[in-house]
Amino acid sequence: MLISTKGRYALRILVDMAEHQTENYITLQEVAQRQDISEKYLESIVRELVKKGIVAGQRGKGGGYRLCAPPEKINVGDVLRTTEGSLAPVACLSEGAAPCSRAAQCRTLDFWRGLNEVIERYTGGFTIADMMRKGPDGDDYII
Amino acid sequence: MLISTKGRYALRILVDMAEHQTENYITLQEVAQRQDISEKYLESIVRELVKKGIVAGQRGKGGGYRLCAPPEKINVGDVLRTTEGSLAPVACLSEGAAPCSRAAQCRTLDFWRGLNEVIERYTGGFTIADMMRKGPDGDDYII
DNA sequence: CTAATTCCTACTATACTACCAGAAAAATAT
DNA sequence: ATATTTTTCTGGTAGTATAGTAGGAATTAG
Numbered sequence: 001m002l003i004s005t006k007g008r009y010a011l012r013i014l015v016d017m018a019e020h021q022t023e024n025y026i027t028l029q030e031v032a033q034r035q036d037i038s039e040k041y042l043e044s045i046v047r048e049l050v051k052k053g054i055v056a057g058q059r060g061k062g063g064g065y066r067l068c069a070p071p072e073k074i075n076v077g078d079v080l081r082t083t084e085g086s087l088a089p090v091a092c093l094s095e096g097a098a099p100c101s102r103a104a105q106c107r108t109l110d111f112w113r114g115l116n117e118v119i120e121r122y123t124g125g126f127t128i129a130d131m132m133r134k135g136p137d138g139d140d141y142i143i
Numbered sequence: 144m145l146i147s148t149k150g151r152y153a154l155r156i157l158v159d160m161a162e163h164q165t166e167n168y169i170t171l172q173e174v175a176q177r178q179d180i181s182e183k184y185l186e187s188i189v190r191e192l193v194k195k196g197i198v199a200g201q202r203g204k205g206g207g208y209r210l211c212a213p214p215e216k217i218n219v220g221d222v223l224r225t226t227e228g229s230l231a232p233v234a235c236l237s238e239g240a241a242p243c244s245r246a247a248q249c250r251t252l253d254f255w256r257g258l259n260e261v262i263e264r265y266t267g268g269f270t271i272a273d274m275m276r277k278g279p280d281g282d283d284y285i286i
Numbered sequence: 287c288t289a290a291t292t293c294c295t296a297c298t299a300t301a302c303t304a305c306c307a308g309a310a311a312a313a314t315a316t
Numbered sequence: 317a318t319a320t321t322t323t324t325c326t327g328g329t330a331g332t333a334t335a336g337t338a339g340g341a342a343t344t345a346g
Contacts, residue, residue, distance in 0.1 A: 060344025
């Protein structure tokens, strides 16, 4: 499994926030309820997004979170790389991985590099805006 | 990480066997030594490849393993799906996964489906023959 | 001051990864 | 028949990662 729930939830959080943007901050409680995800778990995920500068947090009454950029500027590859650490399909292609001593003779390395590129290219070409419901108010169309 | 050592080793085993094919069976000991992988661990991986019909085992003296098809007919996607169970990037796209109750409203599902397809297409377009060294005898070119 | 909210540290249960050990079963050579 | 070589099978284990949970400190608004 390339992507854990952490990465999946991160995207859902960001799409949810993008669809419910106002001038005010959005609280985690709201998001957790709408998305039906444990608030405590969301907290740990959002904190990583804050660290990476994708969302900003504001403490205290009236506080919450807001996106740091418009949804069309938030790259899905960046988000997933934040939560997952790396999107590399194999360990030897992760950034900061120890170089493999067999690399020179490795018959499979080119294959893995190609797969890595395909994944990077696909995820890098998607934004949060691409995932938003394009309807008049962002709500679901219930028949 | 999409692919564990199991999947990576499986490919190395198959390429190794393809490059050292004769009329005889190839023993695990040989492969393990050449690839510098624990023989016991290889055993468990190869057994899965046998079950799937990718290689065939022969017990007893003179026994070992051989490929069931020529390398150009062994699809890398099939091999990896055997060892990894599934190549789906997220759980809800694995074959046999319980259908997600949020699927109808899911903003991210199309993204995941697209990623899944990109991965399937890439891995499905590669064979063991594509990974073999094309030199005269399959050995490494040292200098 | 009080309430609401993020931020931070630490813990836990479960599952998965990457193996290892030992023996049974089968085939071959002598 | 016996010894030898090989796969096949069962059952472990230490370490790491996943998916959370618990509790409280820090900060801000009213």
